[in-house]
Amino acid sequence: MSENTVIELKHIDKHYGNLHVLKDVNLSIKKGEVVVIIGPSGSGKSTLCRTINRLEGIDSGEVLIEGEKLPDSGKELAKLRSRIGMVFQSFNLFAHKTILENVTIGPVEVLHMNKTEAEKEAMELLKRVGVASQANKVPAQLSGGQQQRVAIARSLAMHPIAMLFDEPTSALDPEMINEVLNVMTELAREGMTMVIVSHEMNFARRVADRVVFMADGELIEENTPEEFFEHPKTQRAKDFLDSIKK
Amino acid sequence: MSIGELLSVYGEKYLQGLLTTWELTIFSFIGAMIIGVIITVFRVCPIKPLRLFGEFYVQIFRNIPGAALLILLVYALPELDLILSYHSCVLTATTLIPASFCSEYLMSGINAIGIGQIEAARSIGMTFPLMMRKIVIPQAVRFSILPMTNLLIATMLTTSLASQVPLSPTDLTGVVSYINTRSVGGVTSFLISAFFYCITAVVIGQLGNLLDKKVRILR
Numbered sequence: 229m230s231e232n233t234v235i236e237l238k239h240i241d242k243h244y245g246n247l248h249v250l251k252d253v254n255l256s257i258k259k260g261e262v263v264v265i266i267g268p269s270g271s272g273k274s275t276l277c278r279t280i281n282r283l284e285g286i287d288s289g290e291v292l293i294e295g296e297k298l299p300d301s302g303k304e305l306a307k308l309r310s311r312i313g314m315v316f317q318s319f320n321l322f323a324h325k326t327i328l329e330n331v332t333i334g335p336v337e338v339l340h341m342n343k344t345e346a347e348k349e350a351m352e353l354l355k356r357v358g359v360a361s362q363a364n365k366v367p368a369q370l371s372g373g374q375q376q377r378v379a380i381a382r383s384l385a386m387h388p389i390a391m392l393f394d395e396p397t398s399a400l401d402p403e404m405i406n407e408v409l410n411v412m413t414e415l416a417r418e419g420m421t422m423v424i425v426s427h428e429m430n431f432a433r434r435v436a437d438r439v440v441f442m443a444d445g446e447l448i449e450e451n452t453p454e455e456f457f458e459h460p461k462t463q464r465a466k467d468f469l470d471s472i473k474k
Numbered sequence: 475m476s477i478g479e480l481l482s483v484y485g486e487k488y489l490q491g492l493l494t495t496w497e498l499t500i501f502s503f504i505g506a507m508i509i510g511v512i513i514t515v516f517r518v519c520p521i522k523p524l525r526l527f528g529e530f531y532v533q534i535f536r537n538i539p540g541a542a543l544l545i546l547l548v549y550a551l552p553e554l555d556l557i558l559s560y561h562s563c564v565l566t567a568t569t570l571i572p573a574s575f576c577s578e579y580l581m582s583g584i585n586a587i588g589i590g591q592i593e594a595a596r597s598i599g600m601t602f603p604l605m606m607r608k609i610v611i612p613q614a615v616r617f618s619i620l621p622m623t624n625l626l627i628a629t630m631l632t633t634s635l636a637s638q639v640p641l642s643p644t645d646l647t648g649v650v651s652y653i654n655t656r657s658v659g660g661v662t663s664f665l666i667s668a669f670f671y672c673i674t675a676v677v678i679g680q681l682g683n684l685l686d687k688k689v690r691i692l693r
Contacts, residue, residue, distance in 0.1 A: 314593075321591075337608055386598055
């Protein structure tokens with residue numbers, strides 16, 4: 229493992245009952261790298277993404293964050309989770325908190341940051357994702373695209389060493405997809421380490437340093453986006469790319 | 475006896491009865507909320523024995539008739555050398571039973587929150603107690619204002635159990651027994667107590683609705 233590796237997955241196996249959802253998956257992600265995981269639905273992409281901060285448990289294998297083994301449970305796990313941002317398909321903002329509170333709750337409650345300071349920083353983050361004017365509203369008053377940008381700000385407020393995006397645009401109306409992708413592109417440019425599960429192929433082509441193709445719980449192919457999209461090596465990747473072209 | 479006669483002879487008794495009913499209701503309900511929240515946290519926590527205990531508690535106290543529990547507290551506890559005052563026995567019965575319902579309502583409130591927010595809380599590094607305190611309980615409580623309002627009314631009606639033991643001052647229903655053992659109050663004496671129960675319930679219901687509108691979570 230190189231010194232620059234932020235996330236490393238070693239021989240990850242996971243079953244849901246009889247279903248073998250992750251089959252001996254190995255993946256390592258370097259600092260500043262943007263990795264987009266693509267593949268047909270049910271291929272285990274989301275599950276893989278969620279094992280990184282152990283929202284999904286694993287049967288065997290190891291998850292290393294900056295070389296440190298991810299603990300199974302308890303305070304240590306919570307601490308490591310706090311260092312990895314996560315953005316979900318359905319935003320999952322805290323419905324009873326204002327937008328500003330959604331962003332400050334992590335820094336204040338988990339990192340014990342001073343409240344005024346946290347608010348100042350949160351406002352800057354909200355400005356950065358373009359929803360500062362909505363700070364005092366509650367999540368239900370915002371559009372999906374706005375909510376997802378708040379979710380990104382909420383993750384950023386924790387100063388994460390890496391961010392996970394689990395199909396961040398899949399629940400959005402088409403006209404809102406770009407506003408979220410733009411924020412993500414910006415983050416990638418600034419050097420954030422990102423693992424993204426996405427169906428947005430153009431985005432993957434544009435932003436990814438590496439594309440990882442999964443099918444049936446297996447990591448089939450990894451390559452640069454140019455190589456992967458132009459010259460897929462495996463038949464399954466070819467079939468998948470053909471099927472989405474139509 | 476007419477209503478007028480009853481009120482002129484026993485008016486003060488009724489008033490004391492009403493205050494006793496209110497007092498029992500308030501303390502029972504506060505106790506039930508506290509125990510209900512604790513039991514609910516047990517029921518969703520990662521520690522299995524606590525979860526089982528929580529389920530066990532709810533199954534027992536949701537299903538035991540109030541009168542039966544009161545009889546146990548009054549007659550069975552002394553066998554264990556634990557003698558509570560009549561007042562404490564009533565208060566215990568009218569707290570433990572509503573607590574199980576409180577927990578059920580909170581559980582349905584928790585189910586309404588959805589797994590997504592819980593995962594989000596986990597992903598920003600919240601520990602279980604912090605997540606319960608900041609994300610789960612506040613929302614569960616706000617989702618369950620209306621059932622809790624009903625529970626408060628039901629708790630008040632349950633405090634009529636107090637009439638089954640000698641209390642001084644006794645509660646609204648106890649006043650009726652008191653009158654009917656001394657003079658012929660008949661149904662009318664019940665009617666007056668019923669009126670006080672009704673008025674209180676209506677006020678509680680209205681306040682509950684107002685509170686629900688005020689704190690309802692926009693979705």
